[in-house]
Amino acid sequence: MLNRKQLPLLAKLNNIKINLDAVLDHCRKNDLLNEKRYTDIQYSANSKHQSFLVSNEYCKTNFFTETTEPTMEGELYKQLYLTDFDETKASGNVNLHSTNIFERTKRLDPTDPRYLPEADELNYGVRNQYAIGPFADILDQFKSKLTRVRLAYLKAGFGIKPHVDYDPSYIMRYHIPLITNDRVTIGFQASKDRTVITSLPADGSVYFFNSGIKHWVNNDGAEDRIHLVIDTHGQEDFTNVTDLTK
Numbered sequence: 001m002l003n004r005k006q007l008p009l010l011a012k013l014n015n016i017k018i019n020l021d022a023v024l025d026h027c028r029k030n031d032l033l034n035e036k037r038y039t040d041i042q043y044s045a046n047s048k049h050q051s052f053l054v055s056n057e058y059c060k061t062n063f064f065t066e067t068t069e070p071t072m073e074g075e076l077y078k079q080l081y082l083t084d085f086d087e088t089k090a091s092g093n094v095n096l097h098s099t100n101i102f103e104r105t106k107r108l109d110p111t112d113p114r115y116l117p118e119a120d121e122l123n124y125g126v127r128n129q130y131a132i133g134p135f136a137d138i139l140d141q142f143k144s145k146l147t148r149v150r151l152a153y154l155k156a157g158f159g160i161k162p163h164v165d166y167d168p169s170y171i172m173r174y175h176i177p178l179i180t181n182d183r184v185t186i187g188f189q190a191s192k193d194r195t196v197i198t199s200l201p202a203d204g205s206v207y208f209f210n211s212g213i214k215h216w217v218n219n220d221g222a223e224d225r226i227h228l229v230i231d232t233h234g235q236e237d238f239t240n241v242t243d244l245t246k
Helices: 020-029 050-055 057-064 101-106 134-139
Strands: 010-013 077-081 145-154 159-163 172-179 184-191 194-198 206-209 215-219 225-233 241-243
Touching: 020 134, 020 172, 050 057, 057 159, 134 145, 134 225
Parallel strands: none
Antiparallel strands: 010 206, 010 241, 077 145, 145 225, 159 215, 172 206, 172 225, 184 194, 184 215
Protein backbone atom coordinates (compact mmCIF):
# COMPACT_ATOMS: atom_id res chain seq x y z
CA MET A 1 0.00 0.00 0.00
CA LEU A 2 1.03 3.60 -0.54
CA ASN A 3 2.49 5.43 2.43
CA ARG A 4 2.04 8.99 3.68
CA LYS A 5 4.72 10.41 1.40
CA GLN A 6 3.22 8.80 -1.68
CA LEU A 7 -0.32 10.07 -1.11
CA PRO A 8 -1.67 13.63 -1.33
CA LEU A 9 -2.36 15.70 1.75
CA LEU A 10 -6.02 16.00 0.94
CA ALA A 11 -8.13 14.59 -1.88
CA LYS A 12 -11.77 14.38 -2.87
CA LEU A 13 -13.20 10.93 -3.64
CA ASN A 14 -15.26 11.04 -6.81
CA ASN A 15 -16.82 7.56 -6.63
CA ILE A 16 -18.66 7.76 -3.28
CA LYS A 17 -21.84 9.83 -3.20
CA ILE A 18 -23.49 11.26 -0.10
CA ASN A 19 -27.04 12.54 0.33
CA LEU A 20 -26.15 15.19 2.89
CA ASP A 21 -29.74 16.33 3.38
CA ALA A 22 -30.80 12.78 4.22
CA VAL A 23 -27.91 12.39 6.67
CA LEU A 24 -28.70 15.65 8.45
CA ASP A 25 -32.41 14.84 8.58
CA HIS A 26 -31.59 11.45 10.10
CA CYS A 27 -29.29 13.11 12.65
CA ARG A 28 -31.93 15.64 13.68
CA LYS A 29 -34.63 12.99 14.06
CA ASN A 30 -32.34 10.85 16.22
CA ASP A 31 -30.76 13.68 18.24
CA LEU A 32 -27.29 12.91 16.84
CA LEU A 33 -26.32 16.57 16.52
CA ASN A 34 -26.63 17.01 20.26
CA GLU A 35 -23.04 17.47 21.44
CA LYS A 36 -23.92 16.16 24.90
CA ARG A 37 -24.13 12.68 23.40
CA TYR A 38 -20.51 12.81 22.20
CA THR A 39 -18.79 11.07 25.10
CA ASP A 40 -16.69 8.28 23.57
CA ILE A 41 -13.31 9.93 24.15
CA GLN A 42 -14.07 11.03 27.70
CA TYR A 43 -12.58 8.65 30.26
CA SER A 44 -15.30 9.30 32.83
CA ALA A 45 -18.04 8.30 30.38
CA ASN A 46 -17.10 4.61 30.74
CA SER A 47 -18.20 3.92 27.17
CA LYS A 48 -17.40 0.82 25.13
CA HIS A 49 -14.40 2.75 23.82
CA GLN A 50 -12.74 3.38 27.14
CA SER A 51 -10.14 0.69 26.42
CA PHE A 52 -9.15 2.42 23.18
CA LEU A 53 -8.94 5.73 25.00
CA VAL A 54 -6.77 4.29 27.76
CA SER A 55 -4.58 2.43 25.26
CA ASN A 56 -4.00 5.66 23.33
CA GLU A 57 -3.67 7.99 26.31
CA TYR A 58 -0.55 9.47 24.71
CA CYS A 59 -2.64 10.85 21.84
CA LYS A 60 -5.44 12.19 23.98
CA THR A 61 -3.02 13.89 26.36
CA ASN A 62 -0.84 15.47 23.69
CA PHE A 63 -3.26 16.31 20.87
CA PHE A 64 -6.69 17.05 22.32
CA THR A 65 -6.36 17.92 25.99
CA GLU A 66 -7.94 21.18 27.04
CA THR A 67 -5.85 23.06 29.57
CA THR A 68 -8.83 23.59 31.87
CA GLU A 69 -9.86 19.92 31.90
CA PRO A 70 -8.39 16.83 33.59
CA THR A 71 -6.42 14.33 31.50
CA MET A 72 -8.59 12.37 29.06
CA GLU A 73 -11.62 14.55 29.61
CA GLY A 74 -12.82 17.63 27.74
CA GLU A 75 -15.93 19.18 26.24
CA LEU A 76 -14.49 21.02 23.23
CA TYR A 77 -13.47 18.06 21.06
CA LYS A 78 -15.60 14.93 21.43
CA GLN A 79 -16.72 11.90 19.46
CA LEU A 80 -19.68 9.55 19.08
CA TYR A 81 -18.80 6.13 17.65
CA LEU A 82 -20.72 4.24 14.99
CA THR A 83 -18.51 1.17 15.35
CA ASP A 84 -17.34 -0.80 18.38
CA PHE A 85 -14.52 -3.09 19.47
CA ASP A 86 -14.64 -6.75 18.46
CA GLU A 87 -14.94 -8.24 21.95
CA THR A 88 -13.74 -11.64 20.75
CA LYS A 89 -10.27 -10.09 20.52
CA ALA A 90 -10.14 -8.63 24.03
CA SER A 91 -6.89 -9.24 25.88
CA GLY A 92 -7.88 -7.97 29.31
CA ASN A 93 -4.45 -6.33 29.59
CA VAL A 94 -5.48 -2.68 29.30
CA ASN A 95 -4.19 -0.48 32.09
CA LEU A 96 -3.84 3.25 32.50
CA HIS A 97 -0.24 4.41 32.47
CA SER A 98 1.77 7.08 30.72
CA THR A 99 2.83 5.99 27.24
CA ASN A 100 4.95 7.37 24.43
CA ILE A 101 4.93 7.22 20.64
CA PHE A 102 7.42 4.32 20.62
CA GLU A 103 5.26 2.13 22.85
CA ARG A 104 2.19 3.10 20.86
CA THR A 105 3.82 1.81 17.67
CA LYS A 106 4.87 -1.49 19.25
CA ARG A 107 1.39 -2.15 20.58
CA LEU A 108 0.00 -1.99 17.04
CA ASP A 109 2.31 -4.71 15.72
CA PRO A 110 0.72 -8.19 16.03
CA THR A 111 4.19 -9.76 15.78
CA ASP A 112 5.46 -7.84 18.81
CA PRO A 113 4.98 -9.33 22.31
CA ARG A 114 3.67 -5.92 23.41
CA TYR A 115 0.82 -6.06 20.90
CA LEU A 116 -2.45 -4.88 22.46
CA PRO A 117 -5.67 -5.67 20.55
CA GLU A 118 -7.54 -2.90 22.37
CA ALA A 119 -5.08 -0.34 20.95
CA ASP A 120 -5.39 -1.59 17.38
CA GLU A 121 -7.83 0.32 15.16
CA LEU A 122 -8.28 -2.77 13.01
CA ASN A 123 -10.34 -4.32 15.80
CA TYR A 124 -12.91 -1.50 15.98
CA GLY A 125 -15.06 -2.13 12.92
CA VAL A 126 -18.17 -3.73 14.45
CA ARG A 127 -21.14 -1.57 13.47
CA ASN A 128 -23.35 -0.49 16.36
CA GLN A 129 -26.88 0.90 16.75
CA TYR A 130 -25.93 4.25 15.20
CA ALA A 131 -24.67 2.78 11.91
CA ILE A 132 -28.10 2.61 10.32
CA GLY A 133 -30.12 4.45 7.68
CA PRO A 134 -28.08 6.97 5.68
CA PHE A 135 -24.96 6.10 7.66
CA ALA A 136 -25.25 2.45 6.64
CA ASP A 137 -25.74 3.59 3.04
CA ILE A 138 -22.48 5.54 3.23
CA LEU A 139 -20.48 2.77 4.86
CA ASP A 140 -21.76 0.18 2.38
CA GLN A 141 -20.10 2.14 -0.44
CA PHE A 142 -16.60 1.58 0.97
CA LYS A 143 -14.74 -1.45 -0.37
CA SER A 144 -11.90 -1.46 2.16
CA LYS A 145 -12.26 -2.93 5.64
CA LEU A 146 -13.95 -0.44 7.95
CA THR A 147 -12.25 0.29 11.26
CA ARG A 148 -13.27 3.17 13.54
CA VAL A 149 -16.21 5.26 12.35
CA ARG A 150 -17.39 8.22 14.42
CA LEU A 151 -19.02 11.61 14.51
CA ALA A 152 -16.46 14.20 15.62
CA TYR A 153 -17.53 17.42 17.31
CA LEU A 154 -15.24 20.47 17.44
CA LYS A 155 -16.46 23.41 19.52
CA ALA A 156 -16.41 26.91 18.03
CA GLY A 157 -13.26 28.69 19.15
CA PHE A 158 -11.26 25.48 19.79
CA GLY A 159 -8.43 23.88 17.86
CA ILE A 160 -6.62 20.54 17.74
CA LYS A 161 -2.85 20.79 18.21
CA PRO A 162 -0.35 19.89 15.44
CA HIS A 163 0.19 16.14 15.50
CA VAL A 164 0.63 12.98 13.44
CA ASP A 165 -1.81 10.08 13.67
CA TYR A 166 -1.34 6.97 11.51
CA ASP A 167 0.44 6.26 8.25
CA PRO A 168 -2.16 5.59 5.51
CA SER A 169 -0.59 2.16 4.91
CA TYR A 170 -2.22 1.25 8.25
CA ILE A 171 -5.28 3.52 8.32
CA MET A 172 -6.83 5.54 5.51
CA ARG A 173 -8.87 8.38 6.98
CA TYR A 174 -11.87 10.01 5.29
CA HIS A 175 -13.83 13.06 6.43
CA ILE A 176 -17.38 14.01 5.50
CA PRO A 177 -18.27 17.47 6.83
CA LEU A 178 -21.86 17.55 8.10
CA ILE A 179 -21.92 20.93 9.83
CA THR A 180 -19.14 23.46 9.44
CA ASN A 181 -18.33 27.08 8.66
CA ASP A 182 -15.83 28.86 6.43
CA ARG A 183 -13.59 29.65 9.40
CA VAL A 184 -12.82 26.01 10.14
CA THR A 185 -9.36 25.45 8.73
CA ILE A 186 -7.11 22.42 8.33
CA GLY A 187 -3.37 22.88 8.24
CA PHE A 188 -0.65 20.52 7.00
CA GLN A 189 3.10 20.77 7.40
CA ALA A 190 3.74 19.58 3.85
CA SER A 191 7.51 20.04 4.14
CA LYS A 192 10.01 21.97 6.20
CA ASP A 193 9.31 25.11 4.18
CA ARG A 194 5.72 24.55 3.04
CA THR A 195 2.52 24.83 5.04
CA VAL A 196 -0.88 24.20 3.46
CA ILE A 197 -4.02 25.62 5.07
CA THR A 198 -7.43 24.91 3.59
CA SER A 199 -11.13 24.39 4.41
CA LEU A 200 -13.63 21.64 3.66
CA PRO A 201 -17.21 22.61 2.78
CA ALA A 202 -20.24 20.61 3.85
CA ASP A 203 -21.29 19.79 0.30
CA GLY A 204 -21.76 16.02 0.48
CA SER A 205 -18.20 15.22 -0.58
CA VAL A 206 -15.91 12.59 0.92
CA TYR A 207 -12.35 13.74 1.57
CA PHE A 208 -9.24 11.64 2.07
CA PHE A 209 -7.23 13.17 4.93
CA ASN A 210 -3.54 12.24 5.16
CA SER A 211 -3.25 11.76 8.91
CA GLY A 212 0.34 10.56 8.54
CA ILE A 213 1.47 14.14 7.86
CA LYS A 214 1.66 16.65 10.71
CA HIS A 215 -1.67 18.46 10.73
CA TRP A 216 -3.94 20.58 12.90
CA VAL A 217 -7.49 21.96 12.89
CA ASN A 218 -8.88 25.27 14.11
CA ASN A 219 -12.50 26.31 14.41
CA ASP A 220 -12.33 30.09 14.48
CA GLY A 221 -15.97 30.48 13.54
CA ALA A 222 -19.09 30.99 15.64
CA GLU A 223 -20.62 27.60 14.79
CA ASP A 224 -19.59 24.20 16.10
CA ARG A 225 -18.24 21.68 13.58
CA ILE A 226 -19.37 18.07 13.14
CA HIS A 227 -17.70 15.65 10.73
CA LEU A 228 -18.33 12.00 10.00
CA VAL A 229 -14.86 10.41 10.16
CA ILE A 230 -14.35 7.02 8.55
CA ASP A 231 -11.17 4.99 8.96
CA THR A 232 -10.43 2.01 6.74
CA HIS A 233 -7.65 -0.53 6.40
CA GLY A 234 -6.97 -0.73 2.68
CA GLN A 235 -6.82 1.63 -0.28
CA GLU A 236 -9.39 0.10 -2.61
CA ASP A 237 -11.53 3.24 -2.38
CA PHE A 238 -8.68 5.55 -3.39
CA THR A 239 -9.09 5.09 -7.15
CA ASN A 240 -10.85 8.12 -8.63
CA VAL A 241 -9.79 11.20 -6.69
CA THR A 242 -9.03 14.88 -7.08
CA ASP A 243 -5.89 16.13 -5.30
CA LEU A 244 -6.86 19.34 -3.48
CA THR A 245 -3.44 20.43 -2.26
CA LYS A 246 -1.10 20.31 -5.24
